[in-house]
Amino acid sequence: MDFQLNDEQKMLQKMVRDFSLKEVEPTAKERDEEERFDRSIFDQMGELGLTGIPWSEEYGGIGSDFLSYAIAVEELSRVCASTGVTLSAHVSLASWPIYKYGDESQKQNFLKRLAEGSALGAYALSEPGAGSDVASMKMQAKKDGSDYVLNGNKVWITNGGVADIYVVFAATAPEEKHKGITAFIVEKGTAGFTFGKKEEKLGIRSSPTTELIFENCRIPEANRLGEEGDGFKIAMTTLDGGRSGIAAQAVGIAQGALDAASDYAKEREQFGKPIVHNQGVSFKLADMATEIEASRLLTYQAAWLESNDLPYSNASAMAKLFAGDTAMRQTVEAVQVFGGYGFTKDYPVERYMRDAKITQIYEGTNEIQRLVIGRSVTK
Amino acid sequence: MDFLFSTEQETFQRQVRQVAQDNVTKELNSMNADIFPKNSIQTMAEQGLLGIPIPAEYGGLGKDYISYIMTIHELSKVSASVGVILSVHTSVATNPILQFGTEEQKKYYLPKLASGDYLGAFALTEPSAGSDAAKLKLKATRQDDVYILNGSKIFITNGNEADSFITFARTGNEKGAKGISAFIVEKNTPGFSVGTSEEKMGLHGTSTVTLHFDHCKIPISQRLGEEGQGFHIAMANLNGGRIGIAAQALGIAEAAYEYTREWARHLPEQEQHLLFTLADMATKVEAAKLMVYRAASLMEKEKKCIREVSTAKLLATRTAREITIDAIQTVGYEAARKGFPLERYFRDAKVTEIYEGTSEIQKVVISKQLAQS
Numbered sequence: 001m002d003f004q005l006n007d008e009q010k011m012l013q014k015m016v017r018d019f020s021l022k023e024v025e026p027t028a029k030e031r032d033e034e035e036r037f038d039r040s041i042f043d044q045m046g047e048l049g050l051t052g053i054p055w056s057e058e059y060g061g062i063g064s065d066f067l068s069y070a071i072a073v074e075e076l077s078r079v080c081a082s083t084g085v086t087l088s089a090h091v092s093l094a095s096w097p098i099y100k101y102g103d104e105s106q107k108q109n110f111l112k113r114l115a116e117g118s119a120l121g122a123y124a125l126s127e128p129g130a131g132s133d134v135a136s137m138k139m140q141a142k143k144d145g146s147d148y149v150l151n152g153n154k155v156w157i158t159n160g161g162v163a164d165i166y167v168v169f170a171a172t173a174p175e176e177k178h179k180g181i182t183a184f185i186v187e188k189g190t191a192g193f194t195f196g197k198k199e200e201k202l203g204i205r206s207s208p209t210t211e212l213i214f215e216n217c218r219i220p221e222a223n224r225l226g227e228e229g230d231g232f233k234i235a236m237t238t239l240d241g242g243r244s245g246i247a248a249q250a251v252g253i254a255q256g257a258l259d260a261a262s263d264y265a266k267e268r269e270q271f272g273k274p275i276v277h278n279q280g281v282s283f284k285l286a287d288m289a290t291e292i293e294a295s296r297l298l299t300y301q302a303a304w305l306e307s308n309d310l311p312y313s314n315a316s317a318m319a320k321l322f323a324g325d326t327a328m329r330q331t332v333e334a335v336q337v338f339g340g341y342g343f344t345k346d347y348p349v350e351r352y353m354r355d356a357k358i359t360q361i362y363e364g365t366n367e368i369q370r371l372v373i374g375r376s377v378t379k
Numbered sequence: 380m381d382f383l384f385s386t387e388q389e390t391f392q393r394q395v396r397q398v399a400q401d402n403v404t405k406e407l408n409s410m411n412a413d414i415f416p417k418n419s420i421q422t423m424a425e426q427g428l429l430g431i432p433i434p435a436e437y438g439g440l441g442k443d444y445i446s447y448i449m450t451i452h453e454l455s456k457v458s459a460s461v462g463v464i465l466s467v468h469t470s471v472a473t474n475p476i477l478q479f480g481t482e483e484q485k486k487y488y489l490p491k492l493a494s495g496d497y498l499g500a501f502a503l504t505e506p507s508a509g510s511d512a513a514k515l516k517l518k519a520t521r522q523d524d525v526y527i528l529n530g531s532k533i534f535i536t537n538g539n540e541a542d543s544f545i546t547f548a549r550t551g552n553e554k555g556a557k558g559i560s561a562f563i564v565e566k567n568t569p570g571f572s573v574g575t576s577e578e579k580m581g582l583h584g585t586s587t588v589t590l591h592f593d594h595c596k597i598p599i600s601q602r603l604g605e606e607g608q609g610f611h612i613a614m615a616n617l618n619g620g621r622i623g624i625a626a627q628a629l630g631i632a633e634a635a636y637e638y639t640r641e642w643a644r645h646l647p648e649q650e651q652h653l654l655f656t657l658a659d660m661a662t663k664v665e666a667a668k669l670m671v672y673r674a675a676s677l678m679e680k681e682k683k684c685i686r687e688v689s690t691a692k693l694l695a696t697r698t699a700r701e702i703t704i705d706a707i708q709t710v711g712y713e714a715a716r717k718g719f720p721l722e723r724y725f726r727d728a729k730v731t732e733i734y735e736g737t738s739e740i741q742k743v744v745i746s747k748q749l750a751q752s
Contacts, residue, residue, distance in 0.1 A: 001381055001382065001383065001384060001385075001388075001445055001672055001676050002380055002381040002676060003380060003382075003669075003672070003673040003676050003677070004380065005380065006380070009380075067380065262749055262750075266750065276746070276750060279739075279742075279743075282742070282743070282746035282750075283739070283742040283746065285745075285746050285749055286690075286693070286741070286742035286743075286745035286746045286749070287693075287742070289686075289690060289745055289749055290690040290693050290694050290745065291694070293670065293687070293690050294666040294667075294669065294670055294690075294694055295666075297666070297669035297670065297673060298662075298665060298666055298669060300380060301382050301669060304380050304381075304382055305382070315665075318661070318662040318665050318666075321658070321659075321662050322662050322663075322666055367655070369658070370654065370655040370658035370659065371651070371654060371655070371658070372658075373657075373658035373661055373662060374649070374651075374653070374654025374655055374656075374657045374658040375654060377640055377657055377658070377661050378640065378643055378644050378649055378654065378657060
């Protein structure tokens with residue numbers, strides 16, 4: 001057993017922390033207010049190699065592992081959860097299924113561009129009537145010669161509109177329910193593929209979330225990911241790893257809130273002394289630190305297991321459940337430490353609190369995580 | 380990072396589980412009737428489990444700290460009483476001698492303690508000195524080459540059975556931490572007596588006693604460390620004590636979770652609320668486990684880990700309390716009947732949030748560490 005990061009991981013952590021403070025943090029508040037996605041931040045992440053951390057160099061990556069990737073998402077989210085999820089959706093949801101299920105030419109054509117950061121990725125599974133209940137999806141893909149013709153809508157798509165490469169799930173055999181789902185790689189600009197409504201959101205506001213519209217959109221067979229009917233398996237296994245990414249985002253948000261609350265409590269004086277000298281404040285900070293440490297260990301464990309080809313599905317569900325709940329609870333506490341100031345936009349904790357909420361919802365709500373874990377342990 | 384036990388640690392884990400199954404389970408009923416688990420401790424002694432992290436040259440197994448913490452964890456899954464007997468014996472009754480003893484003291488005491496020939500206890504707490512240990516009053520007056528001890532100690536785990544007691548007393552006139560020294564007191568020393576045993580809500584296999592010192596003469600050679608070093612010795616070993624209790628709490632929590640899970644598995648179907656409860660239990664146990672073993676691993680590497688140990692104890696003991704309550708709520712009335720494991724786990728869990736530094740003290744420690752970082 002060894003619970004410490006190695007030198008390479010520490011270096012990456014420091015590199016991402018420096019980048020986050022210098023390039024991401026200064027505009028985080030403004031991008032949140034303006035609901036503005038900044039592609040140049042993603043481009044810079046590409047230059048630093050962050051867009052392809054776990055993939056080998058032959059596919060444009062830096063040949064590191066999922067633990068390093070989790071560390072990067074955590075550090076970005078510590079200053080801006082929107083930037084954290086941009087990377088998480090890009091790596092875990094869009095690149096991972098191509099890495100895992102793609103054929104060699106798909107890896108060369110798509111994974112490489114994603115890994116290098118010349119293309120941004122997205123993942124399109126949810127529909128208005130198919131959220132947690134994925135198998136009831138309506139979007140169809142009909143075989144026509146050597147093409148598939150896609151028709152239908154997708155919603156809640158992170159990186160939607162700004163992404164270049166989309167992993168899209170559609171029913172090729174609707175009567176077979178989840179066994180009739182197939183995955184496709186769709187490029188932005190394909191005829192018949194357009195973007196609908198951009199959501200106005202409570203949090204992660206500088207990460208665009210849009211609707212995707214497919215109207216007789218023709219996709220060559222070469223862009224089918226895996227076999228017909230593999231889609232549900234691809235979608236679910238993708239989310240298994242994605243959960244570690246969201247857990248890492250939650251850890252980052254909670255840590256950012258603790259950093260801010262801790263600094264503030266040392267400076268803010270009331271009744272002639274810094275408020276951190278009140279147990280009402282310092283005990284809150286101690287609880288925050290404790291739960292964050294536990295969240296981080298669960299998250300790193302899940303990422304480490306995946307990096308070492310060990311089963312990680314349960315571990316990533318636990319990490320997301322615990323880290324998401326911790327982030328929500330502790331960002332509320334951070335606002336409380338700031339008092340009235342915490343309720344204003346003068347300080348970042350209100351943003352952290354708004355950003356935290358989604359970590360309990362997306363990539364499988366925490367209720368779904370509980371179901372997954374509960375079923376698995378009673379098997 | 381590496382989240383797995385080594386092969387050697389896994390082999391040792393199987394050995395410890397065997398002792399827990401073969402020996403400790405047989406004494407669960409008698410422990411419920413307040414009887415010390417003599418046979419289990421005897422078997423543990425024969426297998427070297429009373430000196431796991433003590434170097435082989437002093438009669439110990441010379442194993443790593445993770446193996447030691449894993450032993451407390453595994454034993455506490457069957458009996459939290461046996462877990463705390465081992466934790467007190469090793470972390471706070473033996474380790475201080477290893478760390479601060481003279482070569483002579485080490486050669487005399489460590490083989491006895493590591494082999495189980497002696498059982499150890501740690502005597503710090505007094506009626507008016509609990510969390511604020513520096514307020515202790517037990518007086519040690521130097522007279523030629525002896526110290527004369529007068530006063531009393533309370534809440535001493537292993538007190539009825541122990542042969543040696545690491546005892547903290549005031550040697551100087553300074554108030555507070557500075558005037559405290561540590562002594563190794565033998566059971567049969569004239570003037571030393573073991574008083575009444577507390578009746579407790581849990582940990583019925585352990586004794587918790589009052590100690591009386593009435594003109595008790597202790598030779599200078601029994602002083603541990605320098606005069607005035609006592610508080611430092613006490614604090615230096617609290618970290619080891621805390622991680623031991625965190626492991627005990629982890630064992631209790633995991634046992635309650637596993638009992639509930641097995642109970643649920645035998646139901647014809649599991650409703651959603653039950654699955655959710657089990658998921659929360661499993662997740663909290665996993666979090667506590669990572670915190671405990673991370674702290675143990677840092678102890679092994681002799682890294683500074685005050686915060687990590689305190690957060691581990693805070694989280695693991697809270698988890699033990701929450702899970703044992705949820706387990707009874709889930710299984711229902713059957714679980715609350717006396718003699719059933721869940722009611723025992725529930726009663727055993729509470730004190731883990733109190734001894735070796737209350738949860739509030741852990742928060743004081745953690746927030747101080749945060750302020751310095």
